[in-house]
Amino acid sequence: MAAPPQACETRTNNTYEKLLGCLTVDGVMEHQEAFQAIADANDGNRAAGTSGYTESVAYVVETLEAAGWNVELDEFDFTYVPPPLLEQLAPIAGVYESAVFTGTGYGDVTANVVPVDIVTALPRDPVTSGCEAADFAGFPVGSIALVQRGTCEFGIKAINAQNAGASAVIIFNQGNTELRSGLVTGTLFGANQQPLAIPVVGASFADGVALSQPGSVAHVVVSSPESRPQVNVIAELPGTNDENVVMAGAHLDSVQAGPGINDNGSGSSALLEIAQQISKLQPENTLRFAWWGAEESGLLGSRAYVDQQVAEGTLDEVALYLNFDMVASPNYIFMVYDGDESGWDAPAGVPIPEGSIQIEDLFESYYTWAGVPYDDAQFSGRSDYQAFILNGVPAGGLFTGAEVVKTAEQAAIWGGTAGAQYDPCYHLACDTIDNLALDALDVNTDAIAAAVLTYAYSTEAVNGVVGKKVPGKLAFPAPAGPEGTVNQPGGGGLSPDHDHEHGDID
Numbered sequence: 408m409a410a411p412p413q414a415c416e417t418r419t420n421n422t423y424e425k426l427l428g429c430l431t432v433d434g435v436m437e438h439q440e441a442f443q444a445i446a447d448a449n450d451g452n453r454a455a456g457t458s459g460y461t462e463s464v465a466y467v468v469e470t471l472e473a474a475g476w477n478v479e480l481d482e483f484d485f486t487y488v489p490p491p492l493l494e495q496l497a498p499i500a501g502v503y504e505s506a507v508f509t510g511t512g513y514g515d516v517t518a519n520v521v522p523v524d525i526v527t528a529l530p531r532d533p534v535t536s537g538c539e540a541a542d543f544a545g546f547p548v549g550s551i552a553l554v555q556r557g558t559c560e561f562g563i564k565a566i567n568a569q570n571a572g573a574s575a576v577i578i579f580n581q582g583n584t585e586l587r588s589g590l591v592t593g594t595l596f597g598a599n600q601q602p603l604a605i606p607v608v609g610a611s612f613a614d615g616v617a618l619s620q621p622g623s624v625a626h627v628v629v630s631s632p633e634s635r636p637q638v639n640v641i642a643e644l645p646g647t648n649d650e651n652v653v654m655a656g657a658h659l660d661s662v663q664a665g666p667g668i669n670d671n672g673s674g675s676s677a678l679l680e681i682a683q684q685i686s687k688l689q690p691e692n693t694l695r696f697a698w699w700g701a702e703e704s705g706l707l708g709s710r711a712y713v714d715q716q717v718a719e720g721t722l723d724e725v726a727l728y729l730n731f732d733m734v735a736s737p738n739y740i741f742m743v744y745d746g747d748e749s750g751w752d753a754p755a756g757v758p759i760p761e762g763s764i765q766i767e768d769l770f771e772s773y774y775t776w777a778g779v780p781y782d783d784a785q786f787s788g789r790s791d792y793q794a795f796i797l798n799g800v801p802a803g804g805l806f807t808g809a810e811v812v813k814t815a816e817q818a819a820i821w822g823g824t825a826g827a828q829y830d831p832c833y834h835l836a837c838d839t840i841d842n843l844a845l846d847a848l849d850v851n852t853d854a855i856a857a858a859v860l861t862y863a864y865s866t867e868a869v870n871g872v873v874g875k876k877v878p879g880k881l882a883f884p885a886p887a888g889p890e891g892t893v894n895q896p897g898g899g900g901l902s903p904d905h906d907h908e909h910g911d912i913d
C-alpha cells in the first residue's frame with residue numbers, strides 16, 4: 408500500500424496505514440547504499456574506532472537533523488585494537504587472516520620464517536612444537552618463529568621463542584581435526600604470567616603450512632591498542648509526555664572483517680527510514696532512537712549509555728527498549744525475542760523485565776496481521792538490550808538469524824536453503840549490500856514501525872502509563888502462535904562462542 412512520494416514528504420504519518428504506506432524497501436536501501444559506500448571508502452568496514460564508523464555516524468546525524476529530530480552524540484571510552492597484519496613475502500606472496508593473542512607484544516617485523524619442530528604429516532597428533540627450550544636449538548636470532556598448536560600452552564611456546572631470540576611468533580593451528588584447522592587465537596597468559604615483548608599472531612593450519620616452506624619470509628605487524636573515544640547517536644522526537652520515553656535502537660558499528668550491511672546496517676537503516684517517515688508526528692510519548700557504537704566489541708556503547716542514565720537517575724523515564732540487530736538475513740526466518748519463554752528459557756542470570764511479554768505479543772500480532780510465520784528467538788541478552796534488561800527496562804526485538812543452520816522444516820515454512828546458515832556472511836567480508844533478503848527487510852521495517860507508532864501513542868500495555876489509541880481503523884489480531892523449531896539465541900551481533908577462543912590457552 409505504497410503512497411505517492413510527494414505525499415510522504417508533506418503529510419504527518421499518524422496512523423499505521425499512513426506510516427506503513429510511506430515505508431518502502433527503496434527508502435531503506437538508500438541508507439544501506441550509503442553504508443556500503445562508506446565501507447568501500449574506508450578499508451571495507453565500519454568498525455568502532457575506524458573512519459568507517461565515524462562516517463557512518465556523520466551520515467546518520469545528517470539524515471536525522473534534516474528530518475527535524477533533536478540529535479546528540481553520546482561519547483564513551485573505547486580502546487581501539489588495530490587488526491594485525493600477517494603477510495608472506497617469499498617464496499609466495501599472500502596476506503593471511505590473522506588474530507592477535509592476548510598478552511602479545513607489539514612491533515612491525517619483516518624476517519625469515521623458521522619452523523620449530525612442526526608436524527605437517529598426518530595424524531599431526533601429538534604436536535609438541537615449541538614446548539621445550541631445546542626445540543629452539545640453533546634458532547637464528549632475529550627470525551620469526553613458526554610454531555604449531557598442541558600439547559602445551561600458547562604462552563609457553565611464545566616465551567620459549569622469545570628467549571631464543573625470535574623477532575615475532577606465528578602460532579598456527581594443529582590441523583589434526585576440523586575444529587583445530589581454522590584461524591587460532593587465545594591468551595598467552597597461564598603458566599606464563601608476563602606479556603610478551605614481541606608480536607605473537609595466530610594463523611590457520613593451511614596458512615601455517617604455506618609459511619613453513621623453505622625460503623619463507625613474512626611481514627608481521629601488531630600495533631598497540633589506543634584510546635579512541637566513540638559515540639552513540641541519540642535522537643529524540645519530543646512527546647507530550649516527555650517523562651515516558653519509548654526507546655528503539657540498533658548498533659551502527661560493523662566488525663573489522665567487513666562492511667556489516669546485514670549486521671547491522673539492516674537494523675540501522677530500517678530505524679533511520681522510520682525516523683524520517685515519522686518525523687512530523689507529535690507523539691504522545693517521547694520517541695528516542697539510538698544508533699549504538701562498539702556493540703561488536705562487547706556491547707560497549709549501550710552499556711555506557713545505560714550506566715550514565717542510571718547514574719543520572721533518568722533511566723526510570725524509559726518505558727521500554729526495542730532492539731533491532733540483524734533483521735534482513737539472506738536465508739532468514741522471522742523471530743521475535745521470546746519474552747514469555749514459550750520456546751526458550753532465557754539463559755541463567757538473564758532477567759526478563761515485566762512488560763517484555765507484551766512487547767513480544769505486539770510483534771507477533773503484527774506478523775499475524777501481515778500473514779507472516781514467525782518463531783521465538785531466545786531472550787538471550789546478547790545484544791544492546793542487555794544493559795536495559797539488567798536494569799529493569801522491558802525489552803523486545805526482532806531477529807532473522809546469524810550463524811545457525813536452517814533446518815528442512817524451517818525451509819518448508821520460510822523458503823530459503825536448508826542446511827545453510829541464516830546468514831552465511833555473518834561477521835565476514837561478504838556481509839555486503841548483496842547479503843540481504845529484501846522481502847524480509849520490507850516486512851521487518853513495517854513491523855518495527857508498527858511497534859514504534861503503537862508505543863508513541865501508548866505504552867499502557869507494557870508499563871501501565873495511559874496514552875492514546877493510534878488513530879485509524881487498523882488493529883492487529885491476537886498472535887497466531889509460533890511455527891517451526893529453532894535453536895538460535897536472539898540478538899545477533901555477538902556470536903555465542905564470542906569469548907571462547909580467547910579463553911583457550913592451548
Ligand SMILES: [Zn+2]
Binds near residue numbers: 658670671900
Ligand atoms: Zn549485530
